[in-house]
Amino acid sequence: MEIIHLQYPAKQTLTQRAHIGVAGSGDLELLIEPSTDNQAYIQISTSANGFEDIWRAVFDRFFKIYSYAVKIEINDFGATPGVVNLRLTQAMEVLRDGQ
Amino acid sequence: MDNNTQPLNIATESFIELSGRERAQAVLDAGSFRELIGPFDRMTSPHLPLQGIVAQSDDGVIVGRGTIDGEPAVAIALEGAFQGGGIGEVCGAKISGALEQVLRDHEKGIKTRPVLLLETGGVRLQEGNYGLLAIAEIGAAIMALRPYTPVVSVISGMIGCYGGMSICAAGLSSHLIMTRQGRLQLNGSEVIEQEAGIQEMDASDRSRIWSMVGGEQRVAAGFADTLVNDDIHEINEAIHDVFRQGIREVTRTAQVDRYLALLAAVDANTLIVPSSIRESWKSGIVDQENLQSQLGAQQAQANDSVVEAPITRGRTWFEALSGQSASAQQGIASVLCADTELENQQVRYISVVPNPNARFVRARQGEIGLEEGWNIARSIREAIEADKDGEKRAIVAIVDVPSQAYGYREEVLGIHLSCGSAVDAYASARLAGHPVIALIVGNAISGAFLAHGMQANRLLALDDEKVTVQVMSKQSAARITRRSIEQLNEAATKVPGAAYDIRSFAKLGALDQLIEGIEADQPQDKDIERIQQYLIAAIAETRQGPRDLSVRLTSATAATGRASSIKVRQLLAEQWD
Numbered sequence: 001m002e003i004i005h006l007q008y009p010a011k012q013t014l015t016q017r018a019h020i021g022v023a024g025s026g027d028l029e030l031l032i033e034p035s036t037d038n039q040a041y042i043q044i045s046t047s048a049n050g051f052e053d054i055w056r057a058v059f060d061r062f063f064k065i066y067s068y069a070v071k072i073e074i075n076d077f078g079a080t081p082g083v084v085n086l087r088l089t090q091a092m093e094v095l096r097d098g099q
Numbered sequence: 100m101d102n103n104t105q106p107l108n109i110a111t112e113s114f115i116e117l118s119g120r121e122r123a124q125a126v127l128d129a130g131s132f133r134e135l136i137g138p139f140d141r142m143t144s145p146h147l148p149l150q151g152i153v154a155q156s157d158d159g160v161i162v163g164r165g166t167i168d169g170e171p172a173v174a175i176a177l178e179g180a181f182q183g184g185g186i187g188e189v190c191g192a193k194i195s196g197a198l199e200q201v202l203r204d205h206e207k208g209i210k211t212r213p214v215l216l217l218e219t220g221g222v223r224l225q226e227g228n229y230g231l232l233a234i235a236e237i238g239a240a241i242m243a244l245r246p247y248t249p250v251v252s253v254i255s256g257m258i259g260c261y262g263g264m265s266i267c268a269a270g271l272s273s274h275l276i277m278t279r280q281g282r283l284q285l286n287g288s289e290v291i292e293q294e295a296g297i298q299e300m301d302a303s304d305r306s307r308i309w310s311m312v313g314g315e316q317r318v319a320a321g322f323a324d325t326l327v328n329d330d331i332h333e334i335n336e337a338i339h340d341v342f343r344q345g346i347r348e349v350t351r352t353a354q355v356d357r358y359l360a361l362l363a364a365v366d367a368n369t370l371i372v373p374s375s376i377r378e379s380w381k382s383g384i385v386d387q388e389n390l391q392s393q394l395g396a397q398q399a400q401a402n403d404s405v406v407e408a409p410i411t412r413g414r415t416w417f418e419a420l421s422g423q424s425a426s427a428q429q430g431i432a433s434v435l436c437a438d439t440e441l442e443n444q445q446v447r448y449i450s451v452v453p454n455p456n457a458r459f460v461r462a463r464q465g466e467i468g469l470e471e472g473w474n475i476a477r478s479i480r481e482a483i484e485a486d487k488d489g490e491k492r493a494i495v496a497i498v499d500v501p502s503q504a505y506g507y508r509e510e511v512l513g514i515h516l517s518c519g520s521a522v523d524a525y526a527s528a529r530l531a532g533h534p535v536i537a538l539i540v541g542n543a544i545s546g547a548f549l550a551h552g553m554q555a556n557r558l559l560a561l562d563d564e565k566v567t568v569q570v571m572s573k574q575s576a577a578r579i580t581r582r583s584i585e586q587l588n589e590a591a592t593k594v595p596g597a598a599y600d601i602r603s604f605a606k607l608g609a610l611d612q613l614i615e616g617i618e619a620d621q622p623q624d625k626d627i628e629r630i631q632q633y634l635i636a637a638i639a640e641t642r643q644g645p646r647d648l649s650v651r652l653t654s655a656t657a658a659t660g661r662a663s664s665i666k667v668r669q670l671l672a673e674q675w676d
Contacts, residue, residue: 001151019138023155024180031138031156045153075153
């Protein structure tokens with residue numbers, strides 16, 4: 001298991017929080033909630049070691065599109081980048097529906 | 100229901116495809132779901148990350164408050180995708196703690212309806228004894244609740260319900276609803292293959308496994324009550340029906356005579372075709388011709404080839420404490436039972452010992468098999484009945500059990516229910532006011548310990564290196580969790596619940612006494628006297644104390660040893676109303 005921390009500057013604020021997915025085989029669980037400053041904080045606990053570069057690439061891209069000040073916590077059981085993107089998109093949809 | 104005659108229903112909505120959280124929502128009235136200890140409470144397993152395993156924010160159990168048919172309810176769902184729905188400390192405490200809250204509601208006159216959505220492989224092996232303790236507490240809570248309300252379980256699949264949860268959750272529930280996809284089985288097929296060999300069970304033979312333990316067979320043979328299609332509406336209709344009908348007088352695990360008679364008529368030497376038992380096991384009508392021929396064959400075998408039983412600690416301590424010879428006992432040779440006076444009060448000692456001549460070959464080395472569970476239940480129920488209007492005698496379980504029996508016949512004939520009947524009987528005795536004490540003198544493993552010992556008011560153990568408490572042999576645990584024996588040993592140094600030795604178990608706070616300096620294999624008079632003094636003290640305390648298992652969580656050791664179990668209960672109490 002490996003724990004990865006990432007951080008991005010952010011402009012927009014959120015008021016909602018969302019919970020998506022299950023830390024099951026090939027999948028992940030994602031918790032997203034507002035952060036208190038103009039930063040986005042990401043913590044990833046993953047069962048697959050050695051993929052920090054890929055996680056960074058996924059979130060670099062995500063925060064080019066969304067600039068939300070959020071705390072994201074991920075419990076990953078070997079999700080592929082495609083599944084990670086899918087779960088992130090789902091989480092944003094839940095947040096948008098709730099806003 | 101016959102699929103061919105069923106009208107085509109395009110409104111069918113799959114229950115199996117739902118996540119645990121969606122299942123809890125689906126069985127509660129629309130819009131009434133409110134989650135307790137949800138993901139953002141971050142009540143995660145403290146034990147998994149220590150073993151390099153990613154935790155989940157709800158630890159795999161969703162507790163939803165809401166209403167069912169307009170009445171207050173709680174739906175407890177297991178998330179099978181996380182760790183196979185395995186029961187660890189936190190998620191186990193969410194289940195038992197929620198059921199304990201339901202009990203408090205009923206004691207106050209609030210008729211909260213409990214529904215369990217079971218999807219579990221049994222104890223989460225990485226958390227071992229934390230899970231075992233939690234499952235015993237789940238069983239205790241269901242037993243305490245049943246006089247107040249039906250406790251409904253649903254096994255929808257695809258994982259099914261296994262291990263200790265087949266005994267204490269599915270087995271003890273007052274009503275069990277299954278789909279064809281659901282499975283109800285004590286020992287997983289891989290474990291049976293590991294323990295008994297591929298001739299006994301081929302874990303890759305899926306169709307055979309479903310024909311043994313799938314929902315259709317389980318309902319047809321009377322091990323479950325209602326067969327439903329994988330449809331949310333049908334499942335809800337079945338749940339509503341149970342609550343409309345109210346409490347059942349007779350539960351499955353209390354029907355000792357019925358199941359012992361059915362077992363007696365079985366030919367234990369043949370490969371039993373599951374479908375062949377359906378009619379008689381569902382109706383409870385024993386085929387007299389089969390029974391007579393079986394009894395005759397058993398008599399002939401008994402006269403013919405008698406292998407002498409080995410001397411084990413279970414037998415040694417039974418004879419030492421009861422003052423009676425094991426060979427003079429009535430009934431089956433593997434369940435010893437005798438009454439003796441201890442300081443002017445009656446004590447019934449029960450011990451399970453190897454019977455090399457047992458009918459079921461997989462239960463010849465002291466395991467709790469089909470006959471053992473039901474016979475323990477019979478011995479206890481006899482005492483409850485006899486003491487109904489008088490002084491409740493103490494019941495002492497002498498624990499030296501290597502495991503439950505792993506075998507094909509065992510699963511077909513419902514070993515989970517046999518173990519469940521013993522759990523039911525011990526819990527019933529405790530709730531009726533009998534002091535129930537478990538004295539662990541040897542192995543206390545898995546379903547066997549759940550059935551024989553874990554429902555006791557007090558747990559006493561000898562401080563001895565051959566005294567062990569765990570959920571599975573190391574070989575099987577390694578296979579199932581895909582780790583090496585070395586990795587398991589390493590994990591046990593960090594997580595006391597994953598260790599096998601009694602001193603690690605003592606750190607969890609459930610043990611009342613860890614008794615040092617006893618000659619465990621050949622007890623001398625002074626050893627026996629010391630144990631008797633411990634028993635007298637435990638019996639006296641129990642007569643004054645609570646009838647539930649709460650002492651296991653109020654001990655000073657439990658405050659640190661099972662901090663998460665206590666914390667979960669506090670949170671549930673805060674968030675309940």
